[in-house]
Amino acid sequence: MASKKTSKTVAKKTGGGGSAPATPPRVDKTKISAADRDAAKKNALTTFAKLRAMHPDAHCELDHKDAFQLLVATVLSAQTTDVLVNKVTPHLFAKYPTAKKLADAEPQEVATLLGSNGLGMYNQKAKNIVGLARGIIEKHRGQVPKTLAELIELPGVGRKTANVVLGVAFGTPEGVVVDTHVQRISQRLGWTAHTEPPEIEADLCTLFPKKDWDMLSHTLIFQGRRVCAAMKPACASCGVSDLCPAAFHAEKIGRKDRRPRS
């Protein structure tokens, strides 16, 4: 009796015993098997070594003289280019060279300086950099904090900005900086199947040792700017085409920069 009931229950759950097939389990394509993980890591490290050889000069392209200037420049770089920020910051740092000077400024006067030098979103950015300067003076004795938890408490500072400062200024990143280039190229190289920066960052942190985290993002940014462009990747002249699963059909893989509609 008991055995008959169990058999019926199993048949119902699995779809066995009837004509309708069992629903196949959903496959999570964002996960790789443990057996493939070592091979994927080895392949990723080999690819990264080649990319480093292609871009030995990869570095943070925001001009700065110290951690404070780098923090400010990185906050200003949101939604714009490093080239434009580098045109604005000489004027900004000539007038406000230290956290104390910027903390004493009125956001409106800083906004005027940013806007008159061509930077967009200047009101919000001025508010953020004056706010972060005040936070550094009031809570951190005038020094840029050296932990991610403290940095992201400052106005306008997210995880990405904090890791730029930790990696470039202090050599102690707590993650990988995932910008549009890092996102797109990680997807094309098969290092992640995710589409959101936090998950992509987690995949990269698993694939690469901590000592590589800072240089990984600089190298991928150089690769994105010089070779693996969003719309026209130069696969034919790319030094990792033999290792790249997206080679020669990459245009549809990875995030594209948004372009204004004409």
Ligand code: SF4
């Ligand atoms: S082979 Fe093509 S898609 Fe792959 S990294 Fe190089 S340029 Fe990008």
